[in-house]
Amino acid sequence: MRVSRLLRSVAVCALVVVTFELAARHFGWLDPTEQDDPYMGFPGTSPLYRVERAADGSEVFSRSPNKVNYRAASFPVEKPPREFRVFCVGGSSVRSDAFLAPDASFPHLLEIYLSGLLADRVPRVMNSGGGGTGSIQNLEVVREVLDDQPDLLVIYPEGGEKNFVPPLPQGIMARADDDSPLRVFARRYLARLRVYDAVRLAYQELLPRPRKGTLSASAFSALALAAVAQPFSPTTFTRLFELKQDRAPALMPHPIPAEEVEHAHERFERNLAVMAELAREAGVPILFVQPLRNTKSSFYLRFHIDPSEIRGGDVDGWRAAYEAGLADKRAGRWGRAAAELRGVRAFYVEDRDEILAFDIAECLEHLGRFDEAQAEYAKPYLEHPMHELISQAGAEQGVPIVDPFPALVEIADHGIPGYDLFTDAFHPMPATSRIIALAIVDEVRRLGLGGRQRPESDAAFEVAERQVQDIIQRSPTPKANLMLRAILAGDYDQAVRVGRSIPEDVLLEASLTESLYLGWALSKSPDLTAARAFFARLRAKQWKPWLVPPKLDTDEDMVRNAFAGDSFAWF
């Protein structure tokens, strides 16, 4: 009697769940592809591509409406027989949102080059790069697109990993997921149910709202917030950008605990390994690409030294040697400065001083010793821990590593890739995306993928190259890049002209980077009237009384609160 009642209750529950689930799907309630993603792309996230019906009635995959940090895309669910389908997975360098029209991202250029290479297949390269994503989100995308009949996966693992450090929200979630793999497993499956979604939403309504405005993931937004919270001063705009210019790094304990860095590195390598294993199981070739960086950008270079890094604790000797070298550099005594700054290295147990290499490189470049300068500029990039981790993951998993850096050096002025090849510290200009695409094509050729391949001398390559060059020519240089290059060249008037060409309401509302560069350029004028007036308008637009500005009073504060603990040095 009791058993039959229990069975009846279970049947009723199942009926309720099934009825709700069917009704929700039929009427489009709680569609996870249309709501804000509660999991920030982590396991349990809604699919990046959802099935829709095209105008001709066929089924196509379209980028889900809530995945706005990825490029819009549409491709047939049923792969045409001759199609060679490639997914390029990564972050903002893959997405390349500064070059949307014409599409000058490396996945698109890769598609053009592959059309020259492959004789019998029609390449379709999907841009699956999402702004601000790291290996956790990349892995979820890989899991998904392996079901979409790929012929090749290209992984471009870049700086999004820095967001996985607590107390950033993704860092908290990443740590909680690492501590409870069972929760990740359950979420991955249960989050597909609308009934689960309904209960989750109700649960979240009951939780206290997180405070907003206390955490800032970007140095630019931290500076802007701190700047508009205080009265104007001559250094309001300049201090962030000139913080590291000819100055010794702060002597302070590592702001990010070593255990946290190690944990995040292990996770990164594990995620790359899982991507490789999943691809191997599915029989899909996979490539890892070494992400590129602007070697002439000092903005995100590490600007602190832990006292334990100084040999024998000789802090005074270290500081004196550093200051002597910087004094000569400021005075333009380049040869002496380079020699003295190189001498600073003797004070380190192991030299990981990125800003020191940059200072030495600048001296050598002034002396015209370009080969040596190139080596110094490239040192922080080539010795970066992620570089080594990617190589290691590739070697352990038998995944080919594509390294576009040597080819980039070949096209760079004096062999030093700088702001003419990158929009900022990381994001590639179209010419750099071309180099990445060509490096991948070389690997596709070497691996013999995609069936019959045309020889390099084939006319189809010329056609592809012309198409790519046309895209590069038609891609306007981002204004932020033009402004920064003008400022670095000392042409402040030009930077102001470019900044003023942006409508001011757009500038103050939506173009934070350009606003700060304009403030910086205006602050270089002996008369600060224009800078002060611009600050007043920026403050009127951006300042809200409930915002909590980060503390940026000292160099240590800047490292901790503007540069997220120098997280770019590790990730």
Place this chain on the structure above:
Amino acid sequence: MTDAQPSPSPPPTPPGAAPRPKRRWLRGLLREVLLPTAVLVGLLAIAVALIEGPPLQQFLYAIF
């Protein structure tokens, strides 16, 4: 002595009053549908709290 007592019968409806409605269907609905559904929602809520909320040990620590 062993005679069973007659079970108490409901009081007779006063003459002219409307007959008392039978509530058996309501009780049945409560017992057979709403109760299991409430239990199901409760279980789902616990599952959501365990999966989405803070780790269990942290949760228990906060309570005790």
